[in-house]
Amino acid sequence: MTIIEAEKFGADKLKKVDITSAILETEVLLSAILNQSKELILANPNLKITKAQEKKYKSLIKRREKFEPVAYLIGKKEFYGLTFKVNKNVLIPRPETELLVDEVINFVTETKKQKNKKTKINIIDIGTGSGAIAIALKTHLPQAKIIATDNSKAALKVAQINAELNKTEIQFIYSDLISKIKDKIDIIAANLPYLPSEEKDSKNIFSLALKYEPKPALFAGQYGLDEYEKLFRQIKNLKIKPQVIVCEIGPTYINKTKKLVKENFPNWRLKIKKDLCGKNRLLIIKKPG
Ligand SMILES: C[S@@+](CC[C@H](N)C(=O)[O-])C[C@H]1O[C@@H](n2cnc3c(N)ncnc32)[C@H](O)[C@@H]1O
Known part of the structure:
Protein backbone atom coordinates (compact mmCIF):
# COMPACT_ATOMS: atom_id res chain seq x y z
CA MET A 1 0.00 0.00 0.00
CA THR A 2 1.30 3.49 -0.85
CA ILE A 3 0.76 6.61 1.25
CA ILE A 4 -1.87 7.97 -1.13
CA GLU A 5 -3.71 4.61 -1.12
CA ALA A 6 -3.58 4.53 2.67
CA GLU A 7 -4.98 8.06 2.86
CA LYS A 8 -7.84 7.20 0.53
CA PHE A 9 -8.60 3.98 2.42
CA GLY A 10 -8.70 5.80 5.78
CA ALA A 11 -10.53 8.91 4.58
CA ASP A 12 -13.30 6.81 2.96
CA LYS A 13 -13.83 4.87 6.20
CA LEU A 14 -13.87 7.99 8.40
CA LYS A 15 -16.14 9.98 6.09
CA LYS A 16 -18.66 7.13 6.27
CA VAL A 17 -19.06 7.79 10.02
CA ASP A 18 -19.32 11.57 9.44
CA ILE A 19 -15.86 12.53 10.65
CA THR A 20 -15.43 15.85 8.85
CA SER A 21 -11.66 16.18 9.21
CA ALA A 22 -11.11 12.70 7.75
CA ILE A 23 -8.22 13.52 5.39
CA LEU A 24 -6.34 15.54 7.96
CA GLU A 25 -6.74 12.75 10.49
CA THR A 26 -5.38 10.08 8.14
CA GLU A 27 -2.31 12.29 7.65
CA VAL A 28 -1.84 12.63 11.41
CA LEU A 29 -2.13 8.88 11.91
CA LEU A 30 0.25 8.06 9.04
CA SER A 31 2.72 10.62 10.29
CA ALA A 32 2.68 9.01 13.76
CA ILE A 33 3.04 5.46 12.43
CA LEU A 34 5.86 6.32 10.01
CA ASN A 35 7.41 8.67 12.59
CA GLN A 36 7.79 11.31 9.88
CA SER A 37 6.55 14.87 9.55
CA LYS A 38 3.23 15.51 7.79
CA GLU A 39 5.12 17.53 5.15
CA LEU A 40 7.25 14.51 4.27
CA ILE A 41 4.15 12.31 4.05
CA LEU A 42 2.43 14.82 1.75
CA ALA A 43 5.52 15.18 -0.42
CA ASN A 44 5.81 11.41 -1.01
CA PRO A 45 2.36 10.09 -1.99
CA ASN A 46 3.76 7.08 -3.82
CA LEU A 47 6.04 5.89 -1.03
CA LYS A 48 5.23 2.30 -0.03
CA ILE A 49 4.52 1.62 3.62
CA THR A 50 5.55 -1.73 5.13
CA LYS A 51 3.07 -4.51 5.87
CA ALA A 52 3.51 -3.90 9.63
CA GLN A 53 2.82 -0.19 9.20
CA GLU A 54 -0.25 -0.95 7.09
CA LYS A 55 -1.58 -3.34 9.75
CA LYS A 56 -1.05 -0.78 12.52
CA TYR A 57 -2.64 1.99 10.41
CA LYS A 58 -5.72 -0.10 9.63
CA SER A 59 -6.15 -0.95 13.31
CA LEU A 60 -6.00 2.77 14.23
CA ILE A 61 -8.54 3.63 11.53
CA LYS A 62 -10.82 0.94 12.96
CA ARG A 63 -10.54 2.48 16.44
CA ARG A 64 -11.14 5.97 15.04
CA GLU A 65 -14.27 4.73 13.24
CA LYS A 66 -15.60 4.06 16.75
CA PHE A 67 -14.75 7.70 17.65
CA GLU A 68 -11.74 7.03 19.86
CA PRO A 69 -9.96 10.44 19.94
CA VAL A 70 -6.93 10.84 17.68
CA ALA A 71 -4.85 12.03 20.66
CA TYR A 72 -5.29 8.64 22.38
CA LEU A 73 -4.49 6.81 19.13
CA ILE A 74 -1.16 8.60 18.77
CA GLY A 75 -0.57 9.09 22.53
CA LYS A 76 0.03 12.84 22.46
CA LYS A 77 -1.58 16.25 22.16
CA GLU A 78 -0.34 19.79 21.55
C1 LIG B 1 -11.56 18.44 33.23
S1 LIG B 1 -10.17 17.52 33.78
C2 LIG B 1 -8.91 18.76 33.49
C3 LIG B 1 -7.53 18.23 33.32
C4 LIG B 1 -6.50 19.34 32.99
N1 LIG B 1 -6.46 20.33 34.04
C5 LIG B 1 -6.80 20.01 31.67
O1 LIG B 1 -7.23 21.16 31.68
O2 LIG B 1 -6.60 19.36 30.62
C6 LIG B 1 -10.42 17.53 35.50
C7 LIG B 1 -9.36 16.89 36.36
O3 LIG B 1 -9.74 17.08 37.73
C8 LIG B 1 -9.48 15.92 38.48
N2 LIG B 1 -10.39 15.95 39.63
C9 LIG B 1 -11.72 15.73 39.66
N3 LIG B 1 -12.19 15.86 40.92
C10 LIG B 1 -11.13 16.18 41.69
C11 LIG B 1 -10.97 16.43 43.08
N4 LIG B 1 -11.99 16.40 43.92
N5 LIG B 1 -9.73 16.72 43.55
C12 LIG B 1 -8.67 16.76 42.70
N6 LIG B 1 -8.76 16.52 41.37
C13 LIG B 1 -9.98 16.23 40.88
C14 LIG B 1 -9.73 14.78 37.50
O4 LIG B 1 -9.06 13.61 37.91
C15 LIG B 1 -9.18 15.39 36.21
O5 LIG B 1 -7.82 15.08 36.04
Whole structure:
Protein backbone atom coordinates (compact mmCIF):
# COMPACT_ATOMS: atom_id res chain seq x y z
CA MET A 1 0.00 0.00 0.00
CA THR A 2 1.30 3.49 -0.85
CA ILE A 3 0.76 6.61 1.25
CA ILE A 4 -1.87 7.97 -1.13
CA GLU A 5 -3.71 4.61 -1.12
CA ALA A 6 -3.58 4.53 2.67
CA GLU A 7 -4.98 8.06 2.86
CA LYS A 8 -7.84 7.20 0.53
CA PHE A 9 -8.60 3.98 2.42
CA GLY A 10 -8.70 5.80 5.78
CA ALA A 11 -10.53 8.91 4.58
CA ASP A 12 -13.30 6.81 2.96
CA LYS A 13 -13.83 4.87 6.20
CA LEU A 14 -13.87 7.99 8.40
CA LYS A 15 -16.14 9.98 6.09
CA LYS A 16 -18.66 7.13 6.27
CA VAL A 17 -19.06 7.79 10.02
CA ASP A 18 -19.32 11.57 9.44
CA ILE A 19 -15.86 12.53 10.65
CA THR A 20 -15.43 15.85 8.85
CA SER A 21 -11.66 16.18 9.21
CA ALA A 22 -11.11 12.70 7.75
CA ILE A 23 -8.22 13.52 5.39
CA LEU A 24 -6.34 15.54 7.96
CA GLU A 25 -6.74 12.75 10.49
CA THR A 26 -5.38 10.08 8.14
CA GLU A 27 -2.31 12.29 7.65
CA VAL A 28 -1.84 12.63 11.41
CA LEU A 29 -2.13 8.88 11.91
CA LEU A 30 0.25 8.06 9.04
CA SER A 31 2.72 10.62 10.29
CA ALA A 32 2.68 9.01 13.76
CA ILE A 33 3.04 5.46 12.43
CA LEU A 34 5.86 6.32 10.01
CA ASN A 35 7.41 8.67 12.59
CA GLN A 36 7.79 11.31 9.88
CA SER A 37 6.55 14.87 9.55
CA LYS A 38 3.23 15.51 7.79
CA GLU A 39 5.12 17.53 5.15
CA LEU A 40 7.25 14.51 4.27
CA ILE A 41 4.15 12.31 4.05
CA LEU A 42 2.43 14.82 1.75
CA ALA A 43 5.52 15.18 -0.42
CA ASN A 44 5.81 11.41 -1.01
CA PRO A 45 2.36 10.09 -1.99
CA ASN A 46 3.76 7.08 -3.82
CA LEU A 47 6.04 5.89 -1.03
CA LYS A 48 5.23 2.30 -0.03
CA ILE A 49 4.52 1.62 3.62
CA THR A 50 5.55 -1.73 5.13
CA LYS A 51 3.07 -4.51 5.87
CA ALA A 52 3.51 -3.90 9.63
CA GLN A 53 2.82 -0.19 9.20
CA GLU A 54 -0.25 -0.95 7.09
CA LYS A 55 -1.58 -3.34 9.75
CA LYS A 56 -1.05 -0.78 12.52
CA TYR A 57 -2.64 1.99 10.41
CA LYS A 58 -5.72 -0.10 9.63
CA SER A 59 -6.15 -0.95 13.31
CA LEU A 60 -6.00 2.77 14.23
CA ILE A 61 -8.54 3.63 11.53
CA LYS A 62 -10.82 0.94 12.96
CA ARG A 63 -10.54 2.48 16.44
CA ARG A 64 -11.14 5.97 15.04
CA GLU A 65 -14.27 4.73 13.24
CA LYS A 66 -15.60 4.06 16.75
CA PHE A 67 -14.75 7.70 17.65
CA GLU A 68 -11.74 7.03 19.86
CA PRO A 69 -9.96 10.44 19.94
CA VAL A 70 -6.93 10.84 17.68
CA ALA A 71 -4.85 12.03 20.66
CA TYR A 72 -5.29 8.64 22.38
CA LEU A 73 -4.49 6.81 19.13
CA ILE A 74 -1.16 8.60 18.77
CA GLY A 75 -0.57 9.09 22.53
CA LYS A 76 0.03 12.84 22.46
CA LYS A 77 -1.58 16.25 22.16
CA GLU A 78 -0.34 19.79 21.55
CA PHE A 79 -1.35 22.43 24.09
CA TYR A 80 -0.05 25.97 24.38
CA GLY A 81 2.70 25.17 21.89
CA LEU A 82 3.96 22.24 23.99
CA THR A 83 3.59 18.49 23.50
CA PHE A 84 1.88 16.37 26.15
CA LYS A 85 1.75 12.61 26.50
CA VAL A 86 -1.84 11.49 26.99
CA ASN A 87 -3.51 8.18 27.75
CA LYS A 88 -6.90 6.98 28.93
CA ASN A 89 -6.15 8.15 32.49
CA VAL A 90 -6.14 11.83 31.58
CA LEU A 91 -8.43 14.26 29.84
CA ILE A 92 -7.12 15.38 26.47
CA PRO A 93 -6.20 19.08 26.90
CA ARG A 94 -8.64 21.28 24.99
CA PRO A 95 -7.77 24.39 22.94
CA GLU A 96 -10.27 26.51 24.96
CA THR A 97 -8.25 25.83 28.12
CA GLU A 98 -5.46 27.95 26.61
CA LEU A 99 -7.65 30.95 27.53
CA LEU A 100 -7.29 30.06 31.19
CA VAL A 101 -3.50 29.93 30.86
CA ASP A 102 -3.53 33.31 29.07
CA GLU A 103 -5.63 34.82 31.85
CA VAL A 104 -3.28 33.68 34.62
CA ILE A 105 -0.20 34.88 32.73
CA ASN A 106 -1.88 38.27 32.14
CA PHE A 107 -2.83 38.56 35.79
CA VAL A 108 0.73 37.87 36.94
CA THR A 109 2.20 40.29 34.40
CA GLU A 110 -0.25 43.06 35.37
CA THR A 111 0.23 42.55 39.10
CA LYS A 112 4.01 42.69 38.70
CA LYS A 113 3.75 45.93 36.71
CA GLN A 114 1.43 47.56 39.25
CA LYS A 115 3.30 46.47 42.35
CA ASN A 116 6.68 46.63 40.70
CA LYS A 117 8.14 44.02 43.01
CA LYS A 118 9.80 40.67 42.72
CA THR A 119 7.90 38.58 45.23
CA LYS A 120 7.67 34.89 44.41
CA ILE A 121 4.16 34.02 43.39
CA ASN A 122 2.52 30.68 44.27
CA ILE A 123 0.11 29.31 41.70
CA ILE A 124 -1.93 26.16 42.07
CA ASP A 125 -3.49 24.15 39.26
CA ILE A 126 -6.30 22.04 40.70
CA GLY A 127 -7.28 18.85 38.86
CA THR A 128 -4.13 18.93 36.76
CA GLY A 129 -4.84 15.82 34.63
CA SER A 130 -2.02 15.63 32.05
CA GLY A 131 -0.38 18.63 33.76
CA ALA A 132 -1.17 20.84 30.76
CA ILE A 133 -2.10 24.04 32.64
CA ALA A 134 0.63 23.76 35.29
CA ILE A 135 3.36 23.01 32.75
CA ALA A 136 2.28 25.75 30.33
CA LEU A 137 2.27 28.23 33.24
CA LYS A 138 5.71 27.18 34.49
CA THR A 139 7.11 27.47 30.96
CA HIS A 140 5.93 31.08 30.71
CA LEU A 141 6.31 32.08 34.36
CA PRO A 142 9.58 30.39 35.34
CA GLN A 143 9.89 32.49 38.54
CA ALA A 144 6.56 31.30 39.92
CA LYS A 145 6.19 28.30 42.18
CA ILE A 146 3.66 25.95 40.61
CA ILE A 147 1.80 23.33 42.59
CA ALA A 148 -0.60 20.91 40.89
CA THR A 149 -3.11 18.56 42.47
CA ASP A 150 -5.30 15.71 41.32
CA ASN A 151 -7.25 12.98 43.08
CA SER A 152 -6.23 10.46 40.41
CA LYS A 153 -2.84 8.83 41.03
CA ALA A 154 -2.80 7.55 37.45
CA ALA A 155 -3.26 11.10 36.14
CA LEU A 156 -0.50 12.44 38.39
CA LYS A 157 1.88 9.83 36.93
CA VAL A 158 1.20 11.15 33.41
CA ALA A 159 1.54 14.76 34.60
CA GLN A 160 4.91 13.97 36.20
CA ILE A 161 6.16 12.44 32.92
CA ASN A 162 4.95 15.53 31.04
CA ALA A 163 6.73 17.86 33.45
CA GLU A 164 9.96 15.95 32.75
CA LEU A 165 9.39 15.90 28.98
CA ASN A 166 8.87 19.67 29.03
CA LYS A 167 11.73 20.27 31.48
CA THR A 168 9.63 22.04 34.09
CA GLU A 169 9.67 21.75 37.86
CA ILE A 170 6.20 21.37 39.35
CA GLN A 171 5.20 20.16 42.80
CA PHE A 172 2.55 17.48 42.28
CA ILE A 173 0.30 16.61 45.20
CA TYR A 174 -2.29 13.86 45.47
CA SER A 175 -5.17 15.73 47.05
CA ASP A 176 -8.91 16.21 47.07
CA LEU A 177 -8.90 19.70 45.50
CA ILE A 178 -6.80 21.89 47.88
CA SER A 179 -7.36 19.89 51.07
CA LYS A 180 -3.67 18.82 51.34
CA ILE A 181 -2.14 22.20 50.48
CA LYS A 182 -0.10 23.87 53.19
CA ASP A 183 1.46 26.71 51.18
CA LYS A 184 -0.01 30.19 50.88
CA ILE A 185 -1.72 30.36 47.50
CA ASP A 186 -1.75 33.55 45.43
CA ILE A 187 -3.53 32.29 42.33
CA ILE A 188 -5.90 29.38 41.89
CA ALA A 189 -6.35 27.94 38.40
CA ALA A 190 -8.85 25.15 37.94
CA ASN A 191 -10.31 23.23 35.08
CA LEU A 192 -12.39 20.81 37.10
CA PRO A 193 -15.01 18.46 35.66
CA TYR A 194 -18.02 20.54 34.68
CA LEU A 195 -20.29 18.54 32.41
CA PRO A 196 -23.83 18.00 33.69
CA SER A 197 -24.63 14.32 34.21
CA GLU A 198 -27.38 14.46 31.53
CA GLU A 199 -24.62 14.67 28.87
CA LYS A 200 -23.46 11.15 29.78
CA ASP A 201 -26.25 9.69 27.67
CA SER A 202 -26.08 12.07 24.73
CA LYS A 203 -25.45 10.34 21.39
CA ASN A 204 -23.90 13.21 19.41
CA ILE A 205 -20.48 12.76 17.81
CA PHE A 206 -18.66 14.69 20.59
CA SER A 207 -20.31 12.71 23.35
CA LEU A 208 -19.43 9.45 21.59
CA ALA A 209 -15.75 10.46 21.81
CA LEU A 210 -16.14 11.45 25.48
CA LYS A 211 -16.76 7.85 26.48
CA TYR A 212 -13.01 7.18 26.05
CA GLU A 213 -12.00 9.85 28.59
CA PRO A 214 -12.03 9.26 32.38
CA LYS A 215 -15.52 9.94 33.77
CA PRO A 216 -14.26 11.69 36.95
CA ALA A 217 -12.48 14.19 34.68
CA LEU A 218 -15.71 15.11 32.90
CA PHE A 219 -18.90 14.90 34.91
CA ALA A 220 -19.81 16.76 38.08
CA GLY A 221 -23.41 16.13 39.11
CA GLN A 222 -26.75 17.41 37.87
CA TYR A 223 -25.58 20.92 36.90
CA GLY A 224 -21.87 20.15 36.48
CA LEU A 225 -21.12 22.27 39.52
CA ASP A 226 -20.44 19.74 42.29
CA GLU A 227 -16.64 20.02 42.24
CA TYR A 228 -16.63 23.83 42.01
CA GLU A 229 -19.08 24.02 44.91
CA LYS A 230 -16.72 21.89 47.01
CA LEU A 231 -13.70 23.90 45.90
CA PHE A 232 -15.31 27.23 46.78
CA ARG A 233 -16.13 25.92 50.26
CA GLN A 234 -12.50 24.84 50.73
CA ILE A 235 -11.25 28.27 49.58
CA LYS A 236 -13.60 30.02 52.01
CA ASN A 237 -11.94 28.09 54.83
CA LEU A 238 -8.42 29.23 53.91
CA LYS A 239 -6.90 31.66 56.42
CA ILE A 240 -5.19 33.63 53.65
CA LYS A 241 -7.35 33.90 50.57
CA PRO A 242 -5.90 33.88 47.03
CA GLN A 243 -5.81 37.11 45.02
CA VAL A 244 -7.67 35.52 42.15
CA ILE A 245 -9.45 32.31 41.20
CA VAL A 246 -9.63 31.45 37.50
CA CYS A 247 -11.91 28.55 36.55
CA GLU A 248 -12.94 26.98 33.29
CA ILE A 249 -16.68 26.30 33.28
CA GLY A 250 -19.44 24.79 31.19
CA PRO A 251 -21.77 27.33 29.60
CA THR A 252 -25.07 25.47 30.16
CA TYR A 253 -25.99 26.53 33.70
CA ILE A 254 -24.41 29.98 33.76
CA ASN A 255 -26.98 31.55 36.11
CA LYS A 256 -26.55 28.78 38.65
CA THR A 257 -22.79 29.20 38.30
CA LYS A 258 -22.98 32.95 38.96
CA LYS A 259 -25.23 32.36 41.96
CA LEU A 260 -22.74 29.86 43.39
CA VAL A 261 -19.92 32.39 43.09
CA LYS A 262 -21.97 35.21 44.65
CA GLU A 263 -23.00 33.00 47.58
CA ASN A 264 -19.42 32.02 48.35
CA PHE A 265 -17.60 35.25 47.51
CA PRO A 266 -20.17 38.03 47.99
CA ASN A 267 -17.72 40.96 47.90
CA TRP A 268 -15.37 39.63 45.22
CA ARG A 269 -15.40 40.89 41.64
CA LEU A 270 -16.66 38.35 39.10
CA LYS A 271 -15.88 38.56 35.43
CA ILE A 272 -17.00 35.98 32.87
CA LYS A 273 -15.08 35.51 29.64
CA LYS A 274 -16.30 33.82 26.49
CA ASP A 275 -14.33 31.35 24.39
CA LEU A 276 -13.70 31.71 20.66
CA CYS A 277 -17.10 30.11 19.94
CA GLY A 278 -18.80 32.84 21.99
CA LYS A 279 -19.65 30.49 24.89
CA ASN A 280 -19.22 31.54 28.53
CA ARG A 281 -16.04 29.68 29.45
CA LEU A 282 -14.01 31.39 32.18
CA LEU A 283 -14.79 32.65 35.66
CA ILE A 284 -12.35 35.21 36.99
CA ILE A 285 -13.05 35.85 40.64
CA LYS A 286 -10.92 38.62 42.17
CA LYS A 287 -10.50 39.34 45.87
CA PRO A 288 -11.52 42.87 46.82
CA GLY A 289 -8.76 45.39 47.45
C1 LIG B 1 -11.56 18.44 33.23
S1 LIG B 1 -10.17 17.52 33.78
C2 LIG B 1 -8.91 18.76 33.49
C3 LIG B 1 -7.53 18.23 33.32
C4 LIG B 1 -6.50 19.34 32.99
N1 LIG B 1 -6.46 20.33 34.04
C5 LIG B 1 -6.80 20.01 31.67
O1 LIG B 1 -7.23 21.16 31.68
O2 LIG B 1 -6.60 19.36 30.62
C6 LIG B 1 -10.42 17.53 35.50
C7 LIG B 1 -9.36 16.89 36.36
O3 LIG B 1 -9.74 17.08 37.73
C8 LIG B 1 -9.48 15.92 38.48
N2 LIG B 1 -10.39 15.95 39.63
C9 LIG B 1 -11.72 15.73 39.66
N3 LIG B 1 -12.19 15.86 40.92
C10 LIG B 1 -11.13 16.18 41.69
C11 LIG B 1 -10.97 16.43 43.08
N4 LIG B 1 -11.99 16.40 43.92
N5 LIG B 1 -9.73 16.72 43.55
C12 LIG B 1 -8.67 16.76 42.70
N6 LIG B 1 -8.76 16.52 41.37
C13 LIG B 1 -9.98 16.23 40.88
C14 LIG B 1 -9.73 14.78 37.50
O4 LIG B 1 -9.06 13.61 37.91
C15 LIG B 1 -9.18 15.39 36.21
O5 LIG B 1 -7.82 15.08 36.04
